[in-house]
Amino acid sequence: MSLLSLLIFLPLAAGLLILVLPYAWQQRYKYVALAAVGIQVIMSAFIYLNFDGNAFSGIDAKSKYQLVEQVSWINLQLGRLGSLQIDYFLGIDGLSMPFLVLSSVVMFIAVLSSWEIKTNLKGYFALLMLLNTAIMGVFCALDFFLFYIFYELMLLPLYFLIGMWGGARREYAAIKFFLYTLFGSVFMLLVIIGLYFSVQDPITGNHTFNMLHMMNPDNYIPGSIFSALAEQQIFGIPARLLGFIVLFIAFAIKVPIVPLHTWLPDAHVEAPTPVSIILAGILLKIGGYGILRICMSIFPDAAIDSAWWLGLIGVVSIIYGALNALAQNDLKRMIAYSSVSHMGFVLLGIASITAEGISGAMLQMISHGFLSTMLFFLVGVIYNRVHSRYIHDFRGLALIMPKYTTFIMIAFFASLGLPGFSAFIAEAFSLIGAFTSESVNGLLPRWMAICGSIGILLSAAYLLWTLQRMFFGKTRLMGGEDWKSKLTDVNGREIFVLTSLTVFALLLGILPSLAFDKMNASVLELIRLVNLK
Amino acid sequence: MDVIITISLLAILVLYLGLFKAAKALLPVTLVGLLVALGLTFNHWDLANNTKSIFSGMLLFNNFSVAFSALAIISTFLILMLSKDYFERISANVAEYYTIILFALTGIIIIASYHNLSMLFIGIEIMSVSLYILTGIKKRDYASNEAALKYFLMGAFSTGFLLFGITLLYGASGSFDLTEIRNYVASSEEISPIFYAGILLSIIGLCFKAGAAPFHFWTPDVYEGAPTLITAFMSTVVKTAVFAAFLRLFYISLSSVTLQEFWVPVLVVLASLSLLIGNITAVYQQHFKRMLAYSSISHVGYLLFALIALSSASDSAVFLYAAAYTIASIIAFAALMVVQKQVGNDSFDNFNGLGRKNPLLALTLTISMLSLAGIPLTAGFIGKFMMFTGALSTYHTALTVFAVLNAIVGVFYYLRVVVAMYFKDAERNELAVPVYFKIVLVVSTLATIIIGVYPGFIADLI
Numbered sequence: 001m002s003l004l005s006l007l008i009f010l011p012l013a014a015g016l017l018i019l020v021l022p023y024a025w026q027q028r029y030k031y032v033a034l035a036a037v038g039i040q041v042i043m044s045a046f047i048y049l050n051f052d053g054n055a056f057s058g059i060d061a062k063s064k065y066q067l068v069e070q071v072s073w074i075n076l077q078l079g080r081l082g083s084l085q086i087d088y089f090l091g092i093d094g095l096s097m098p099f100l101v102l103s104s105v106v107m108f109i110a111v112l113s114s115w116e117i118k119t120n121l122k123g124y125f126a127l128l129m130l131l132n133t134a135i136m137g138v139f140c141a142l143d144f145f146l147f148y149i150f151y152e153l154m155l156l157p158l159y160f161l162i163g164m165w166g167g168a169r170r171e172y173a174a175i176k177f178f179l180y181t182l183f184g185s186v187f188m189l190l191v192i193i194g195l196y197f198s199v200q201d202p203i204t205g206n207h208t209f210n211m212l213h214m215m216n217p218d219n220y221i222p223g224s225i226f227s228a229l230a231e232q233q234i235f236g237i238p239a240r241l242l243g244f245i246v247l248f249i250a251f252a253i254k255v256p257i258v259p260l261h262t263w264l265p266d267a268h269v270e271a272p273t274p275v276s277i278i279l280a281g282i283l284l285k286i287g288g289y290g291i292l293r294i295c296m297s298i299f300p301d302a303a304i305d306s307a308w309w310l311g312l313i314g315v316v317s318i319i320y321g322a323l324n325a326l327a328q329n330d331l332k333r334m335i336a337y338s339s340v341s342h343m344g345f346v347l348l349g350i351a352s353i354t355a356e357g358i359s360g361a362m363l364q365m366i367s368h369g370f371l372s373t374m375l376f377f378l379v380g381v382i383y384n385r386v387h388s389r390y391i392h393d394f395r396g397l398a399l400i401m402p403k404y405t406t407f408i409m410i411a412f413f414a415s416l417g418l419p420g421f422s423a424f425i426a427e428a429f430s431l432i433g434a435f436t437s438e439s440v441n442g443l444l445p446r447w448m449a450i451c452g453s454i455g456i457l458l459s460a461a462y463l464l465w466t467l468q469r470m471f472f473g474k475t476r477l478m479g480g481e482d483w484k485s486k487l488t489d490v491n492g493r494e495i496f497v498l499t500s501l502t503v504f505a506l507l508l509g510i511l512p513s514l515a516f517d518k519m520n521a522s523v524l525e526l527i528r529l530v531n532l533k
Numbered sequence: 534m535d536v537i538i539t540i541s542l543l544a545i546l547v548l549y550l551g552l553f554k555a556a557k558a559l560l561p562v563t564l565v566g567l568l569v570a571l572g573l574t575f576n577h578w579d580l581a582n583n584t585k586s587i588f589s590g591m592l593l594f595n596n597f598s599v600a601f602s603a604l605a606i607i608s609t610f611l612i613l614m615l616s617k618d619y620f621e622r623i624s625a626n627v628a629e630y631y632t633i634i635l636f637a638l639t640g641i642i643i644i645a646s647y648h649n650l651s652m653l654f655i656g657i658e659i660m661s662v663s664l665y666i667l668t669g670i671k672k673r674d675y676a677s678n679e680a681a682l683k684y685f686l687m688g689a690f691s692t693g694f695l696l697f698g699i700t701l702l703y704g705a706s707g708s709f710d711l712t713e714i715r716n717y718v719a720s721s722e723e724i725s726p727i728f729y730a731g732i733l734l735s736i737i738g739l740c741f742k743a744g745a746a747p748f749h750f751w752t753p754d755v756y757e758g759a760p761t762l763i764t765a766f767m768s769t770v771v772k773t774a775v776f777a778a779f780l781r782l783f784y785i786s787l788s789s790v791t792l793q794e795f796w797v798p799v800l801v802v803l804a805s806l807s808l809l810i811g812n813i814t815a816v817y818q819q820h821f822k823r824m825l826a827y828s829s830i831s832h833v834g835y836l837l838f839a840l841i842a843l844s845s846a847s848d849s850a851v852f853l854y855a856a857a858y859t860i861a862s863i864i865a866f867a868a869l870m871v872v873q874k875q876v877g878n879d880s881f882d883n884f885n886g887l888g889r890k891n892p893l894l895a896l897t898l899t900i901s902m903l904s905l906a907g908i909p910l911t912a913g914f915i916g917k918f919m920m921f922t923g924a925l926s927t928y929h930t931a932l933t934v935f936a937v938l939n940a941i942v943g944v945f946y947y948l949r950v951v952v953a954m955y956f957k958d959a960e961r962n963e964l965a966v967p968v969y970f971k972i973v974l975v976v977s978t979l980a981t982i983i984i985g986v987y988p989g990f991i992a993d994l995i
Contacts, residue, residue: 152909186941
């Protein structure tokens, strides 16, 4: 069993262990989970250090993936349809490796913030570990069927985590989240089946779910539904374009894009803090990762055709998310909308199909992973103490919680793109990509980059305004003296979490090459693949 | 044919046990007898799959029959395990009930192995007559009586259609034998119009039995009125048997291209209607049992996909789907029986808070609902995946998209009971789950997951 399988199934084993441990040990479950995730962090750090970004550029060649595992998994004879060949196929390249590090770190912090969970600990930690397995699996899977299984497997634990440990309207939020995501992914399944019938393994001649084979136009059976040469149509739309759109919508719901974002604020508001952290820190990235790994690589022709629309959706998300954030009273809802806005940069960067843009998008996902984790953790800190998140319930917090205010300021300034923090580099690169696109490949007009920068301005507006309203001035709290005594400053565990996240954000801001070096070759390889068309 | 003979003799043996007041021995003897029959069934499995027909071509017990018979016997076994103390509450003479269920099973095995349309008719009649009685075993219960009468009238009606269909097929081709009918289709230059009428009437007859829309209207009332144990039997084993019959008739005799042009559109309409009506009405149900009844109509719709995309892969698709559906339904009905017995009512509200008080029951029921909804890593997903793969391979894109939309609706109502169990709190006492129930729940849940993760495990059987 290699490192990737270990990384994926270690949490599952921890989850099963938690299930069999007696109830009397309830208070120790979190340590089991923490140990498992801690080992994952060490393993992912090891993978990071040993990853050679130049040699393993990945994308469409198996030999360029590191830590490859390929075992036959499901093999059903289907008579005239040949045999159903599904592999357990894992591997990492520069696009997926950074996310393994991000996921394990965010997961670690999510477990640390799970100290607040008081009820039904056995179920909670078991589900959290199952979710962890699914997330790691999604980033490692190179067989489309396997990818889909892990992708769907993420849904269930999240559904229960929101539905059982969430706030007042948790039932509504949970089912909305579930149906939204499922709506995207079941149609993805149809495209997967269509691709399966269109693609042949060049060696065995069987149909295959292997993503790498799907990226090579030579493997398409002439005349098949998704063959580029056949130019088939479904419902009057070119089949490849339709396939791209369906996959894009499936992932865009996760990202999320405007107008498919409405599940996000609801889910965030109702979810407990650790789940919000996972949602914002990892789940949204799976959308962006899917667009890069699957939509762009398998349907490059359609990606170029629809780049303008992708860019437009990105810009709309940036502006619309920011404007909505400006109007929120609930701190958590505001951060949720700011996620929509920040993830818009990812889409804008990807749509430019330039090295700067895609690198910027990748870095934006990682940076937003750390920063949104920090923001949601910070919201959790106040919410745990007084059970309110309304901005107008608080005033002058700086006087009673000075350390907390310091961290809030770091997180807010980092998020609004202050130079020196990761978000600045990431947003700058996405915008550079979008700006140069007109002269490099003519895909995106310049006004999109300009509108994108307005988004940065707006994010400064809503973050600073919130800072002013909640933290500055004389202390005045909704709950009076009672709240004042409850609002103690951050404790050791919280300081540890917040400091480590600050370090990550600063490191990536000052030395972005830590991330860029590992993924640059893969990004260039992806652009080469897309431009082959 | 040893399996059929064993089960028939077993039925008579059980009847005699009842005569000699050996009430305690009834269930063990039945279960042991079923295990013997299961062993004999597997004995017929042939790697090369070139079994010859027997009894002058009346039956053909090949791997297809082995797989479906085994599924029927195992499901019956599981359902009978739920029957401990169940019949005793209804009447003092319980031996008859076991006997009648075994007779129904005999009919089902004949259906799974017929090679002659007269045997199909005999099998369906043996099965149906037994079921009419079983539906009405709650003699003093008004709903049970109504269900029995309704089922009898509708069943007799549909058998009539089927018989008429068989007669017309015979009239055109001159034979009841499946191979002979295929030869007739292959050799004749112009197929007689009465042959087409025969196909249509057979479809109607079989769809009545399977409960496909628009021939479904008897199902909700009958499923609700019948004792839950019998409902479990009807909606799982019986449906599977009817589809085995469907598949065998269409694959062996009616699979020529010209004929497919005729009957595929008919089945596409029936499948879409079943999906639509089953799903939409299931959404509005407030009772678990009625929800299962309506959703079973939609499962018939999915099963029809295998016929629409008829190929040599259809049998494994139907088998996987039927196995997934049967196992998951057995869990659901087992949970329903526990709740009904101890709470007295099966509305969704009565499941509130079950997750806290009965973790095992809630967990197994959740996995069964996920399997019925077709969520990955459960058997139900593999079943749906096979159906969609088949339909797309024959370019039924619009139908598949429609089915996918319906699958989402399905997720919505299947999760309602999960929502009730885990997300809603209620003051309630822990429900007592008998040991037999626990065994059935755990075994079926494990099977659901094993098939979901490694479907080759049972798909290689066929």
